[in-house]
Amino acid sequence: MYGWRGNILRVDLSTDEITSEPLKEEIARGFIGGRGFNSMTLFKEIKPGIDPLGPENVICFAPGPLTGTSLSLSSRVEVSTLSPQSYILGDGSAGGSFAAYLKRAGYDQVVITGKTAGPKYLWIDDHKAELRDASQLMGLSTWETTDTLKEFLGKDISVACIGQAGENLVRFATTIIDKYSSAARGSGAVLGSKNLKAIAVRGSGKVKIARNEEFSRLAREDREFFLKDKFHREVVSVYGTHIGVLNWYPGFRYFERYLSPEEIPENLKPQEFKKYEVRRSACHGCVVGCKNIFRIPSGPRAGEQGGALEYEGIHCLGINCGILDPVPIMEMENLADQYGMCVIGLGNVLAYAKELYNRGIISREDTGGLTLDWKDDASQIELIHRIALREGFGNPAAEGIHGLARTLGGKAADYCYHVKGLSRGPHPAGIFGLAHATSTRGADHLRGRSWAFGENDPELFPRLIEKGFIPKDPVGALIVSERAATLADLIGRCKGAVNSWACTAPLVFKYPLFEGAARLLRAATGFDFSEEQVEKVLDRVYALEMAFNNRQGITRRQDSLPQKPERKGSPEGHRDLEEHGKMLTEYYKARGCDPETGIPTRETLEHLGLGDVASEMEAYAGYPEWQGPPLWPLRKYPQGGRRS
Numbered sequence: 001m002y003g004w005r006g007n008i009l010r011v012d013l014s015t016d017e018i019t020s021e022p023l024k025e026e027i028a029r030g031f032i033g034g035r036g037f038n039s040m041t042l043f044k045e046i047k048p049g050i051d052p053l054g055p056e057n058v059i060c061f062a063p064g065p066l067t068g069t070s071l072s073l074s075s076r077v078e079v080s081t082l083s084p085q086s087y088i089l090g091d092g093s094a095g096g097s098f099a100a101y102l103k104r105a106g107y108d109q110v111v112i113t114g115k116t117a118g119p120k121y122l123w124i125d126d127h128k129a130e131l132r133d134a135s136q137l138m139g140l141s142t143w144e145t146t147d148t149l150k151e152f153l154g155k156d157i158s159v160a161c162i163g164q165a166g167e168n169l170v171r172f173a174t175t176i177i178d179k180y181s182s183a184a185r186g187s188g189a190v191l192g193s194k195n196l197k198a199i200a201v202r203g204s205g206k207v208k209i210a211r212n213e214e215f216s217r218l219a220r221e222d223r224e225f226f227l228k229d230k231f232h233r234e235v236v237s238v239y240g241t242h243i244g245v246l247n248w249y250p251g252f253r254y255f256e257r258y259l260s261p262e263e264i265p266e267n268l269k270p271q272e273f274k275k276y277e278v279r280r281s282a283c284h285g286c287v288v289g290c291k292n293i294f295r296i297p298s299g300p301r302a303g304e305q306g307g308a309l310e311y312e313g314i315h316c317l318g319i320n321c322g323i324l325d326p327v328p329i330m331e332m333e334n335l336a337d338q339y340g341m342c343v344i345g346l347g348n349v350l351a352y353a354k355e356l357y358n359r360g361i362i363s364r365e366d367t368g369g370l371t372l373d374w375k376d377d378a379s380q381i382e383l384i385h386r387i388a389l390r391e392g393f394g395n396p397a398a399e400g401i402h403g404l405a406r407t408l409g410g411k412a413a414d415y416c417y418h419v420k421g422l423s424r425g426p427h428p429a430g431i432f433g434l435a436h437a438t439s440t441r442g443a444d445h446l447r448g449r450s451w452a453f454g455e456n457d458p459e460l461f462p463r464l465i466e467k468g469f470i471p472k473d474p475v476g477a478l479i480v481s482e483r484a485a486t487l488a489d490l491i492g493r494c495k496g497a498v499n500s501w502a503c504t505a506p507l508v509f510k511y512p513l514f515e516g517a518a519r520l521l522r523a524a525t526g527f528d529f530s531e532e533q534v535e536k537v538l539d540r541v542y543a544l545e546m547a548f549n550n551r552q553g554i555t556r557r558q559d560s561l562p563q564k565p566e567r568k569g570s571p572e573g574h575r576d577l578e579e580h581g582k583m584l585t586e587y588y589k590a591r592g593c594d595p596e597t598g599i600p601t602r603e604t605l606e607h608l609g610l611g612d613v614a615s616e617m618e619a620y621a622g623y624p625e626w627q628g629p630p631l632w633p634l635r636k637y638p639q640g641g642r643r644s
Contacts, residue, residue: 002210003065003525004028005106009129011122013194014055014114018129023108029527030609032534033064035091035489036541037109038080042089043544043613045113048551048623051632052084052186053169053193055115061102061160061199062110064492065524068103068207071219072226073494075100075284077160079183081190085171085345085400086421086442087629088549092174092183092342093446093489095283097158104203112196121161121198123153126205134197139164139641141338142176149200161198162188163340164641165388169193170398171629172345176337180291180307181283184342185422185441210526218520226287226497236496237280239270240290244311246270251320253374254355255417255425255564265324268314273326281307283494290496296330306334316347321354322374332384338644339388346387348423349401350380352415353393361411368392385643395634402628417562419443420554421628426562429579431474435481437559437580438587440545446495448482475586483538487517490541514538539591540608543600546593547613553626556598559584 001023010019031040038060050056059081066074077099083090102110105126112122119134137145142163149159158178165173166188173188191197209215226232235243244250245268249258266272276297282289291308309330317336318329336343356362357372364371368386370379370393386394396407401423405416417426422442427433435448465472470480488495514531521529561580567573588595592604605614 001025001028001525002208003069003521004033004108005103005205005207007107009107009110009124011110011112011129011131012114013112013116013120013131013196016116016131018131020107020127020129028065028108028525030537031541032490032521032537033067033108034062034076034078034492035080035093035486036537037062038078038091039089039541039545039548041109041111042080042082043548043551043616045111046082046548048553048620050082052082052087052090052629053189055113055194057082057190057193059112059187059190059194060109061098061112062108063099063103064490065108066520067492068100069209069219069524070216070285071493071520072223072285072287073283073497074492075286076489076492076494077102077177077183078489078492079160079175079187081187082552083186083421083441084169084189084193084629085186086402087626088420088552088554089441089545090185090187091441091489092185092187093495094160094175094177094181094183095286095494096178096181097284098160098177098181098199098201099492100284101158101201101203103207104205105201106203106205110199112194115193116195119195119197121149121200122196124199124201124203126203134195137161137197138167141641141644142340143179143338145198146176146179149198153200154202157200157202159198159200161340162191163338163388164644165189165339165341165398166192167197167641168388168390168398170339170341170387170390171400171403172342172349173340174342174345176340180281180337182337182342184344188340209524211523215520215523218516218523223287232288236290237288239274240292241311242270242273242292242309242314245314245319248311248315250311250315251351251425253322254320254351254415259319264319267326268318268324268329273309276326276330278305286494288496294330296327296334299327299331301331301334304331304334306330306337308337309333312347313343316344317350320347320351321380322351323377323380325377328377328381332381335381335384335388335644339384341384341388345400345422346384349387349397349404350383352401352404352423353383353397354380355415356408356412359411359415361415362408366393389641389643399634403631406628406631407634414565417564419560419562420549420558420626423562426564426567429561429576429583431478431583433561433576433580434475434583434587435478437561437584438478440542440549443562447485448478473586475583475590478587479590482542483514483535486538486541487514487534490537491517491521536608540610543592543605543608544610544613546591546598546600547605547610547617550597550599550617551620551623553624554598555625556584556588556596558626559598 080091121134145161146159175183175187246261276294280289281291313333317332402421420442424443436443439447602614
């Protein structure tokens, strides 16, 4: 095959059986790759109602057909599973070198099932794959695990692994790739539940391209755009997503309010933070280099380096927790990476716990002596250790914001701001709130990319409307945005290219919206992808994900907006809910869903080539409504691991 390598690696941990099966052409055409392959696999192989941390769960790793080629910003791997944090679809996109190496090794997807009797790691060396004993890796951090495997297997490998948080089944534990890239939404806990500590890969093969000359020309145009574009050259390559601290109004003290650029302390602004930077770094084959490598200047971890300190880390671990000192923020970023925890999931549960403490809902007796005052960074850092190792109050906090609220009960639930188990703050009605409410992996800013509407380039959004690329109405614009974000996850492209709305920046105004991507896919694969066909695949994947969640008990009721207690029942709160309800109805109609339930209709599913999914949905009609993950008994996990 061209573009794809034509192989799917299946690993049954219960039997230690590893097999390679051919990628079917109809799957390649119908789902393209990455998130598309994974979501299709999960729908087929996961039964509703299973325990995400049980052996029945499935976890998939998939790059895209453009990964491993000369197209820049295309080294993303999609990691998908049934999330133990939300009990619905959970997936994360991670950078580094893993995706490119996996393609070079000859695989378009790795599907992992079952559970090993003892700790193992998966070693993929080109077309050879085997499970090896990982006893010596248990209890190690992700950094230690990566260094150990590279010392043993060679420097020319890429490592995806978990730290102590994954081993201890922290529900927002993440898979860390090459030390600094994170595939979030609970994948680390699932790997921990399967006793799979790491996946190491070396690949030396090449991705064959159907039309080399045409693809090289398109890739060259794309690369030149990013090298010459003023925003990418002077902002993204210099500051990365750190610029969002000034542009995206971060929440302060658990969303007490949102800070304007003028309210951001000088020492947290991107320009000031540069003094801690050692150098810039980039994912495999990327010409932008949005990542930083920083050195902590003082304190107990003075001299320690870290990487990829981005907006979400500064926002969630720092500003929203009331910490405005850059040194402890850098320390906490490193701890999150070392233990293997999503900075969003970790930061939100920390801020939530501090909110409850400062409101008197929990006390030092509950927290095991920790003060959790807003400015107390030492207690916050101590709580991070306890969460990763499930010690004391860290044990219920390791259940995530929704799990902690249900464990505590009472007034704690009033301040649990979430959508389908994931927290992003009590957003007012509007396109931003709608994007978070309808995201197929819970409250999320990267499913609809709504924040990019004119945010980075105020002239782009009006020009796209003027040229007819996106509709004027916000619901229609959101759906176009969801398609663009889905396309990035299918072809293996960075979301940093999605502001171009077609994932192929220089082609946006040269061709209709998704025609640029269609041309790249035609040149890479040799298949006759058209703009209309690409768009249909994007809608197929999104409808499939909606159906997956519907089968988990998600309906219209869960696509709601969280509200602060003081806003609930107020005239403003009623207006928000009414406006959101109207937009939600418009959204469902535009998506081909029943507006009363939010479930895709049979007509829609059949039009998208998902007739079998429609039949499956009818078979599961009446499945219990989603109430969040079941409240499993809190346990101490014996493997523990030493403190990072």
